[in-house]
Amino acid sequence: MGFLALCFQFHAMAATSPAPVFVLNSLDGNVSVIDPQTWTEKKRIPTGKEPHHLYLTPDEKSVIVANALGDSLTFIDPRTAQIQRVVTGILDPYHLRFSPDMKWFVTAANRLNHVDIYRWDGHQLTLAKRLKTGKTPSHLWIDSKSTTAWVSIQDGNELISIDLATQTLKSRIGTGTMPADVFGTPDDKTLLVGITGGTGVEVYDITGAQPRLIKMLPTGKGAHAFRALGDKRHVFVSNRVANTISQIDYATLQVVAELPAPSGPDCMEVTADGRFILVASRWAKKLTVIDIAARKVVRQVPVGKSPHGVWTLDHAPRN
Numbered sequence: 265m266g267f268l269a270l271c272f273q274f275h276a277m278a279a280t281s282p283a284p285v286f287v288l289n290s291l292d293g294n295v296s297v298i299d300p301q302t303w304t305e306k307k308r309i310p311t312g313k314e315p316h317h318l319y320l321t322p323d324e325k326s327v328i329v330a331n332a333l334g335d336s337l338t339f340i341d342p343r344t345a346q347i348q349r350v351v352t353g354i355l356d357p358y359h360l361r362f363s364p365d366m367k368w369f370v371t372a373a374n375r376l377n378h379v380d381i382y383r384w385d386g387h388q389l390t391l392a393k394r395l396k397t398g399k400t401p402s403h404l405w406i407d408s409k410s411t412t413a414w415v416s417i418q419d420g421n422e423l424i425s426i427d428l429a430t431q432t433l434k435s436r437i438g439t440g441t442m443p444a445d446v447f448g449t450p451d452d453k454t455l456l457v458g459i460t461g462g463t464g465v466e467v468y469d470i471t472g473a474q475p476r477l478i479k480m481l482p483t484g485k486g487a488h489a490f491r492a493l494g495d496k497r498h499v500f501v502s503n504r505v506a507n508t509i510s511q512i513d514y515a516t517l518q519v520v521a522e523l524p525a526p527s528g529p530d531c532m533e534v535t536a537d538g539r540f541i542l543v544a545s546r547w548a549k550k551l552t553v554i555d556i557a558a559r560k561v562v563r564q565v566p567v568g569k570s571p572h573g574v575w576t577l578d579h580a581p582r583n
Contacts, residue, residue, distance in 0.1 A: 283576050284299060284576065285299075285574070285576040286298075286318065286327065286329075286345070286574070286575050286576065287567045287571050287573070288315040288544075288571065288572045288573035289568025289571055290315060291569035292308075293312065293315065293334070294308045294310050294311055294315075295308060295311060295338075296551070296567040296568055298551060303553070303563055304565070305565065307345070308568065309340065309347060312331025312334020312338065313333035313334040314331060314332040315329045315330065315331050315332070316330065316573060317358065317531070317573045318330065318360075318575050319362060321362070322362055322386075323386065324342070325341070325342075326340065327340050327577075328360065330358065330359070331357065332356050332358045332374060333356075335352065335354055335356060335357075336353075336357075337351040337354050339351070342577040343577065354371065355376060355378075355380065356376040357372075358374030359374070359404050361404045361405070361406055361413075362406075363406045363428060364406065365410035367384060367410065368392075368413075369382040370406065370428075371404075372397075372402060373401065374400055374401060374402060374418070377397055377398065377399055377400065377401065378395060378397055378401070379395045379404075379413070380394050381394075381431050395431065397424060398417040398420035398436075399417065399418075399419040400420065402418040402445075403416050403444055403446050405446040405448045405455070408452055410428060411427065411429065412425050414446050415446070416439070416444055416446050417439075418460075421438060422436055422439060422443070423436075423468070423475065424437075435474050435475060437477075440459035440461065440462045440466055441461025441462055442462075443457050443459055444457075444458045444488045444489065445489040445490045446458075447490035449583075450583040453469065453470065453471050454470065455470045456468075456499070456501075459487055460487060460488045461486075463482055463506075464483045465481045465483055465501055465512070466480055479517055481517060481519065483501050483506075483508075483512070484503030484505070484506030484510060485505035485506040486503050486504035486505030486506060487503050487510075488504045489529075489530055489531050490532075492580065492581065492582050493556075493580065494534055494538055494581040496581075497513060498513055498514065499512050500512070502529040502531075502532055502543060503525075503529070504530060507524070507525055507529065508523065508524060508529070509525045509532070509543065509554070510522055522559075523554055523560075525545070526552060527547045528546035529544070529546070530572055531574045533575055533576055533579055534579060534580040539555065539557070540555060541556060542554075542574050542576070544567075544571035544572055544573070546571060546572065549566060549568060549569055549571065550565060550566055550567060551564065551567050552564050553565070
């Protein structure tokens with residue numbers, strides 16, 4: 265077989281091979297790369313200090329790892345797991361998110377108590393505004409129209425909203441203890457907030473000028489992170505203290521299923537076929553794989569210290 269034929273065969277195999285699963289090892293400062301066919305760790309990618317969350321660029325060419333204590337972003341090819349570049353001078357990027365219109369990139373500085381709003385031209389980030397938020401901004405959500413960023417303020421027990429066009433504060437209200445992840449329904453009418461210091465999820469009506477608490481939905485102690493099932497009807501929340509995952513029907517605002525999730529379940533991913541939840545077992549240094557239909561753990565993969573963010577390109581839709 266000639267050289268060109270070998271190259272063609274290699275690229276064809278790469279195109280059809282499943283994308284790797286990435287697990288951020290926050291206390292090791294690296295990323296575990298998992299083969300989803302053999303469920304083995306293939307390698308670890310060094311990053312800056314304390315990588316906690318990651319997000320895909322709008323063109324799907326890079327997954328960005330936010331290194332909170334390293335004040336940097338590591339761009340990784342989501343298919344080959346190769347480092348593409350490192351952007352420094354990004355202060356304390358704990359959580360991160362692109363706006364759906366691809367114009368804005370927002371980071372929450374958990375340690376430094378601010379939110380940074382960047383303009384994005386498809387390659388470069390330009391800081392538009394730094395907003396002081398209150399103590400410990402945690403997680404972000406941006407509405408489908410790319411107009412509003414919602415931010416939980418973990419140690420201030422607050423939920424704030426920011427107008428992206430003007431980079432100004434729109435609203436600020438009190439929440440339960442230690443609000444964490446935030447999930448907005450696709451119709452932009454309802455917002456769910458995980459209350460890590462409590463036993464469930466707060467549900468807000470966000471159709472008016474100010475958000476309005478309409479329900480406290482019991483899920484389990486330490487309600488923390490969300491991930492949509494991908495059917496435009498259900499979302500999962502990890503209950504980090506209860507060691508469970510609750511499935512919420514966000515049309516009826518009811519819990520419809522509960523799944524086991526050992527050792528401090530944190531960030532999650534749902535496979536593209538909707539069969540499995542991949543969840544970081546924070547206290548066990550493992551990635552746990554859960555069969556959704558059977559509601560049981562089917563395997564665990566050893567990773568690094570304090571695994572947090574979990575992501576793969578082969579994922580279910582985000583709503």
